[in-house]
Amino acid sequence: MGENPNMDTSQAEEIVKTVTYNVLRYDPDKDSKPRMQRFQVPVPKGRTVLEGLIYIKENLDGSLTWRSSCRMGVCGSCGMFINGLPRLACQTQILDLNADEIQIKPLPNYDILKDLVPDLKPLLEKHKYIHPNLVRREGKEIDGLTGEFFQTPKELENYIQFTFCIKCGLCLAACPTVATDANYLGPQALAQTFRYNTDTRDEGNQFRFDLIDTADGTTKCHFAGACSDVCPKGVDPAFAIQLLKRDMLLHKLHIKRKEKGVPILGKVTDGKRMKGVPDAPEKTV
Amino acid sequence: MLKESTYWYLFLLAGLFILVLLSIHMTIMHLDQLLVAIGIGSGDVLKFQSVLARGRQSFFMVSYIILLGAALYHGLYGLRTILFELNLKKGLQTAITAVLLIGGLGIFVYGTYVAIAAKMM
Amino acid sequence: MEQKNKFNNRLGIWGWLSGGRYGLERYAYSLHRLCGLGILAYFLLHIFVTGSRIDGQGSWDSAMSSVEGIIFKIGEFLVFFAFAYHGLNGIRLILTEFGVFLGKPKRADFPYKQSTLRQRPVLLVVMVLAAILTIVGGWDFFIAN
Numbered sequence: 001m002g003e004n005p006n007m008d009t010s011q012a013e014e015i016v017k018t019v020t021y022n023v024l025r026y027d028p029d030k031d032s033k034p035r036m037q038r039f040q041v042p043v044p045k046g047r048t049v050l051e052g053l054i055y056i057k058e059n060l061d062g063s064l065t066w067r068s069s070c071r072m073g074v075c076g077s078c079g080m081f082i083n084g085l086p087r088l089a090c091q092t093q094i095l096d097l098n099a100d101e102i103q104i105k106p107l108p109n110y111d112i113l114k115d116l117v118p119d120l121k122p123l124l125e126k127h128k129y130i131h132p133n134l135v136r137r138e139g140k141e142i143d144g145l146t147g148e149f150f151q152t153p154k155e156l157e158n159y160i161q162f163t164f165c166i167k168c169g170l171c172l173a174a175c176p177t178v179a180t181d182a183n184y185l186g187p188q189a190l191a192q193t194f195r196y197n198t199d200t201r202d203e204g205n206q207f208r209f210d211l212i213d214t215a216d217g218t219t220k221c222h223f224a225g226a227c228s229d230v231c232p233k234g235v236d237p238a239f240a241i242q243l244l245k246r247d248m249l250l251h252k253l254h255i256k257r258k259e260k261g262v263p264i265l266g267k268v269t270d271g272k273r274m275k276g277v278p279d280a281p282e283k284t285v
Numbered sequence: 286m287l288k289e290s291t292y293w294y295l296f297l298l299a300g301l302f303i304l305v306l307l308s309i310h311m312t313i314m315h316l317d318q319l320l321v322a323i324g325i326g327s328g329d330v331l332k333f334q335s336v337l338a339r340g341r342q343s344f345f346m347v348s349y350i351i352l353l354g355a356a357l358y359h360g361l362y363g364l365r366t367i368l369f370e371l372n373l374k375k376g377l378q379t380a381i382t383a384v385l386l387i388g389g390l391g392i393f394v395y396g397t398y399v400a401i402a403a404k405m406m
Numbered sequence: 407m408e409q410k411n412k413f414n415n416r417l418g419i420w421g422w423l424s425g426g427r428y429g430l431e432r433y434a435y436s437l438h439r440l441c442g443l444g445i446l447a448y449f450l451l452h453i454f455v456t457g458s459r460i461d462g463q464g465s466w467d468s469a470m471s472s473v474e475g476i477i478f479k480i481g482e483f484l485v486f487f488a489f490a491y492h493g494l495n496g497i498r499l500i501l502t503e504f505g506v507f508l509g510k511p512k513r514a515d516f517p518y519k520q521s522t523l524r525q526r527p528v529l530l531v532v533m534v535l536a537a538i539l540t541i542v543g544g545w546d547f548f549i550a551n
Contacts, residue, residue, distance in 0.1 A: 028411040084427040108421070111412035119412055161511045174428060176435065179421025181370045198511075215369055215378075219293045222438075223503055225431035225522035234514025239521035246505040248290055297500055304493050315486055318550030319542065331470060333463040340459065353453070360446040367439065371419075396453050402460040 013044035019094055021052060023064065024105040026112050034112065036103075037061075043094045049102065050078055050089035053116075066116035073232060076168030080116055081105040086170040086230045107173035122182065123169045126189040130211055132196060135204030136261060149201040150262045162195035162240050164233040171227035171237050183216045187227035187237035190218060194240040197247065203261040209248055218245050292362060299359040306352040340403030353396040361385045431522050434529055438495050441488035448485045483547045490539040494532045502528070 021041050026034035039060050041052045050068055057064050068078035071090045078089040082104055083097050094102065110118035136142050171187040172178045178186050193212055197205045212218060221241045228238040250256040312320070313330060320326025329335055339345045368381055423436045458469040502508060507525040 026413055028413070034413060081426070086426070106415060108415050108417050110415060112415050113412055118415070157513065158511055161514050164514065174426065174432075176422045176432060177370055179417035180372055180419060182372050182416070184370070213288045213290050215289050217289065219289050219366070220370060221503075222435050223431065223499060224428075224435035225520075226426075226428040228520040228522050229429045229432075231520070234516065234518045234520065236514070236520045239508055239511070242503050242508055242521070243505045243511070245503055249294070249504065252290070300496050300500070304496065307489060308493070311486065311489060315482070315543065316546050318546045322550070333459070333466045336459055336466065356449055360442070360449060363442050364446060367443070392450070392453060395457065399453075399457045399460050406460065 013046075015042040015044055016095065017100075018042050019052075019099070020101045021056060022101055022103045023053075023056070023116070024112075025064075025115055026106075027063075028114055041094075045095065047094050048090055049080070049082055049087075049092045049094055049097075049104065052094055052102070053089065053104075064116075065114045074166065076166030079107050079118070079168040079170045079173070081107055081173065086173040088168060088170070088232045091232055107169055109173050109175070109178045110169065118169065118173075120167070120169050123167065123172055123186070123188055126185050127167065127192060129185070130189050130193045130196070130208055131204060132192050134196070134199065134202050134261075135207060136201075137203050141264060145264070147264045150265050151200050155200045155262075159195050159198040162191050162198075162235055162237075165192060165195075165235045165237075166233055168232065170230045170232065174226035174230045176224050176226065177220050177222070181216075181220065184220045185212060185216055187221070187241060190221065190244060191235060191237035191240035194244040194247070197244070197258075200258075200262045203258075205247075205251065205258050209251060212244075213248065218248065221245075296359055296362045299355040299362075302351060302355040303359055306348055306355070309348070310352065337403070337406060340400070340406065343404070346400050346404045349400045350397050353400070354393055357389045357393055361389045429522050430526065430529060434495060434532075438492060438499070441492040444488045445485060445492060448481070479547065483543065486543045486547070487536070487540045490543070491532075491536040494536050494539075495529075498525075498528050498532050 018040055021039040022036050023039065024034050025031075025037045039056045041055055043052070047055075048071075050071055053064065053066055053068075066078065066080070066089070068090065069075040070077075073088055073091045076088070079086060080089050081087075082089065082092055083099060083102055086107055089104075104116065106112050106116045107118045110120060110122070113119050134142060165188065167188065169188070171191075175184075175187055177184050190212065193208050196202050197208055218241060221238070223238060223242060225238045228236045231237060247256065313326075317326050317330045365381060365385055369378060373381070422439065455469050455473060458465045502525050507528050508521040509524050
């Protein structure tokens with residue numbers, strides 16, 4: 001390790017304290033049930049829980065397994081149950097936890113594949129179930145797109161918050177309904193239902209309402225709000241689900257119905273230029 | 286079969302009915318001393334004579350029946366929601382719905398009979 | 407390839423009550439559910455106990471005397487509290503579940519206040535009102551009676 005100057009930790013920042021990592025271990029080939037294992041991890045200022053795990057893998061136990069990729073809260077791979085809350089390991093600094101012992105378990109409410117790796121398949125299947133894509137009555141509008149859809153910044157504001165979902169699955173780990181119920185669609189999929197239904201380019205409202213208006217849909221959300229408490233991207237799934245419930249009611253009562261999506265704009269030049277807006281620069285490639 | 290959300294809207298509506306009627310019921314029956322203290326209660330709400338007197342009034346009979354129906358629906362639908370979250374098989378879910386529906390209707394018939402019979406007494 | 411021996415890590419019913427350091431709303435939900443079940447159990451019993459009144463005064467009096475003990479009194483008081491909380495929290499839930507008090511969606515710029523925090527004051531009001539009603543009820547049940 002020391003040979004690579006980039007990986008040299010000998011000149012690293014001063015070690016502030018040493019914490020105990022209490023990590024869940026489960027090897028599907030050997031163990032019948034999980035066990036806990038302790039490691040001592042030195043902590044310089046700013047070290048994240050994920051970096052602590054990397055330290056263990058490099059220095060203490062190479063067999064420790066988890067899933068991570070971008071280490072900056074974008075890919076959503078490193079969701080773990082850290083000291084009583086589902087969190088992203090890469091966004092949680094050890095010193096912020098204010099504890100001498102850090103307990104790390106895989107996200108609850110998912111099957112454990114190995115050590116800290118949860119099986120996120122149910123999450124992704126439920127996400128796919130609600131058709132997370134623009135649905136248009138005329139399919140050719142999507143397949144052979146000839147121009148952009150017309151959408152104002154104000155219309156974008158109504159759903160943009162919910163587009164930041166990174167499918168890390170923390171919300172399902174926090175949800176009390178999911179704790180017992182494998183069939184419940186869950187905060188992630190329902191929040192995405194709202195996101196696409198609210199998109200003015202989409203025409204799939206009725207279609208998605210039919211998909212989720214079952215015993216496993218919105219009626220199983222009781223606004224415990226835990227999903228929103230743990231969401232690392234501010235998606236606020238509980239908020240989206242309550243708004244979805246309102247939209248479902250208004251749709252049913254014929255008060256607010258989105259019958260048609262916005263039209264496709266013609267060529268870029270078809271739009272009317274506002275006064276004082278200069279021409280686009282010449283193409284460079 | 287109605288959509289699940291329709292049952293849920295009825296559940297909320299029943300909840301609102303209960304809130305109004307049960308608040309009256311609770312105030313008369315359980316905050317009786319408070320009513321005495323502010324001078325509009327007699328304080329012997331559980332005596333058979335006062336029970337009988339209330340039962341003879343149409344207002345109480347009608348509100349008892351509405352409260353009975355709303356509370357049974359709200360309570361049993363709530364129970365069903367909780368049970369359905371236990372990851373049960375489809376067949377068991379249908380059986381639970383049937384049992385709660387038949388049981389609820391049976392209790393409703395009994396309760397309505399009591400309310401009407403008490404009116405006649 | 408599907409892995410065979412995965413370990414089921416679902417929290418189960420324990421996950422309804424606890425499971426982590428979540429916000430107040432998740433525990434409000436647990437209490438709401440517990441109170442609802444308590445009221446339902448009492449209510450079903452209540453129908454049959456009070457149904458005895460159509461068989462005349464003797465039947466009523468014996469039914470009343472069978473539910474006279476201090477245990478029943480405490481039980482009734484708990485039901486009173488359960489109703490106060492379940493009802494008040496129910497109003498909050500009906501409103502928030504249709505988006506009232508939650509504000510409008512907007513780009514989440516951190517530091518960011520999520521919907522649960524935006525409606526938190528309403529939950530606190532609910533709890534204070536439920537506490538006041540419980541105190542009034544306690545006075546009526548145990549002191550005035």
